[in-house]
Amino acid sequence: MNEFEFIKNIKKKYRLDLIGDDCAILPKDPNSDLLISSDLLVEDIDFRLDWTSPEMLGHKALAVSLSDIAAMGGTPEWALLSIGIPESLWSSKFLDRFYDGWHELAKHHDVKLAGGDISRTPNKLVIDSTVGGSVETGSAIVRSGARVGDSIYVTGPLGGAAAALRLLNQGERIGAGSKDVLLKKQVAPEARVAIGKQLRESGAVTAMIDLSDGVSSDLMHLCRASNVGAVIVANELPFEADVMEVAGSVDAMLDIVLNGGEDFELLFTAPQEKISTLNLTDVFRIGEVTGTVGVIELERDGKRELLPPGGYRHF
């Protein structure tokens, strides 16, 4: 059983109807809903200290949760930060530098640190990042609204974070090198808050999710929630030249683009005619919603094959 199946089980067992989107949506006031989301980052599982700097890790800890607010089209407002830290890191300047990086991004998004906790750990660093935000009552974009015939879009090129992960595993490190732009997609990703909000306000979007696990996996979450299927057109998938360079072949590139996680771009569905009138730059149409419930197909050179969800699993 993987973590998605486990969550599905407890959701059913305890009737947890607030769970199932990027954020929980709770009533806030007569005009707005409260959005909240948590992300746990564990050393040597979700990140490695020798891949990053304390500042970039602080940035990433906030960015991954901001991305969940972005996926609902919301505005982030406050955050909680719980940090479990081993003695050795505590006595260094690590945490000061971590907060500097965290705060730099928080300032940019006007997010206030409202609380959290600090505990010692036996040896590994763990970070739980919670972000709260708001959205006009009833207007949050959920995963369950995709309709057959909608087009499927992403807000930017894909595979950068996974390609960077491969380079990091090969020993490449961020510094003054030519690979820094690519490596930053893994160690210091950006959350697509502004475009998320713009998409919600456009009224065109029917469903949205952030790309944290991988296109094939996240699109499957969206399709299951919407009771639809999807076809992705391989030739339409956006990626940058350096991803192709790392991949080395078209097949490897497709694997990275479809199954690599942590791009933190938004994937959304909408009627094509509505999106074309919005004049959005950096929004790419990658496929279409179909009626074959729970099935995602990849169209390549005119042929369609089944695309199983292949993103990262913790278990």
Next chain:
Amino acid sequence: MNEFEFIKNIKKKYRLDLIGDDCAILPKDPNSDLLISSDLLVEDIDFRLDWTSPEMLGHKALAVSLSDIAAMGGTPEWALLSIGIPESLWSSKFLDRFYDGWHELAKHHDVKLAGGDISRTPNKLVIDSTVGGSVETGSAIVRSGARVGDSIYVTGPLGGAAAALRLLNQGERIGAGSKDVLLKKQVAPEARVAIGKQLRESGAVTAMIDLSDGVSSDLMHLCRASNVGAVIVANELPFEADVMEVAGSVDAMLDIVLNGGEDFELLFTAPQEKISTLNLTDVFRIGEVTGTVGVIELERDGKRELLPPGGYRHF
């Protein structure tokens, strides 16, 4: 530098005015404020798996955060649960049983699980427990309202959790034994939500905090926030017979009662005449607020001595 000094530093550096109470207080709607708090629990630092059952650990993970809402006089409403879990525990029934215990207490307090995260860890279990609640606008009891001459109260007998911790360290385990009532104070504490709310509604209370670190330490947080001092009367400290039995001497008992943490009783200040008219059972007057800013004294056999904050520190 310990964790309290670190938090004080970043609070000052980044002007984090939402930090400093048991919960952050955020505006919610025209009638109420949002209360939120997080607590991180780390295996082998904050708990040991052989001390407890999965159900009791689930109970405790929620109780410690409910206690923060209680300390503000608020009503808990929703929760987030982030769990980092090693492979070995994942493949057992541990997490199902953990959620059972969590959910049992959540049901009692009408708290809904709204989200969270699950990640793998290399070897230790970590839990970050966040609870959100509400309170009438501007009515949350903070730490900073204590006034010279107020009496100091606690909502129940003290030292139970610390005495239990000593027994656990000596090899005692929860089961069908005669020590189970005491041991449960450490492994499955209760949050004092109802009395916290009652105290706030009484209008009598000037400041409140929950006893998570220890009386001497938590009272110091309250005194510093209120710019006052305090005197505690040793003979007035409430404790149960089994704490005295574990301690073995009056001095050891006083140390447990004053410096032992995790009782999760509430400590509050109020004018004595207001409290006496409320006919509260299980509320004990233990001392008085003084004008000697930042100084806590212990009065014992007519003599006063300095009481340094002696509760648990992670660093």
